[in-house]
Amino acid sequence: MKTKKEKIVIGADMVDDSEPTTEEWAADSSPSRFYAMMGSEARAAFDQAKKRIAKNQATLKQVRLAKQQTQIQIAKDMEMTQGEVSKLERRSNMMLATLRKYIEATGGNLELVAHYPDGSKVRLDIDEENEG
Numbered sequence: 200m201k202t203k204k205e206k207i208v209i210g211a212d213m214v215d216d217s218e219p220t221t222e223e224w225a226a227d228s229s230p231s232r233f234y235a236m237m238g239s240e241a242r243a244a245f246d247q248a249k250k251r252i253a254k255n256q257a258t259l260k261q262v263r264l265a266k267q268q269t270q271i272q273i274a275k276d277m278e279m280t281q282g283e284v285s286k287l288e289r290r291s292n293m294m295l296a297t298l299r300k301y302i303e304a305t306g307g308n309l310e311l312v313a314h315y316p317d318g319s320k321v322r323l324d325i326d327e328e329n330e331g
Contacts, residue, residue, distance in 0.1 A: 259301060260288045266305045276304035295325045 270284040277300050302309040311323040
């Protein structure tokens with residue numbers, strides 16, 4: 200059964216005539232394919248958004264280096280080995296308590312705030328005593 204191709208609108212740009220059908224899109228929705236399908240205006244807007252996001256993000260390693268600390272110093276404060284800190288810095292997912300301890304070891308204080316569409320904010324309590 201042949202599927203009718205639907206135009207996919209990205210901002211004010213329309214993709215060219217070779218854009219995929221909805222089914223093709225679902226089969227390969229990789230970011231690089233999406234980027235390749237964008238029109239030039241959408242691609243420029245995307246690149247600008249990526250730059251703005253990158254300015255406000257840091258890895259744990261970048262935080263540690265910015266605070267001029269070594270993995271050994273962090274390990275001592277967290278009561279773990281330097282190797283464990285190295286592994287921790289490469290992880291993309293961890294317990295909030297672990298992240299809090301890492302940030303505290305660098306001299307910071309971790310706050311977790313949920314932002315809602317109506318503009319309200321809720322500060323979530325992540326103290327160790329409240330876990331469980």
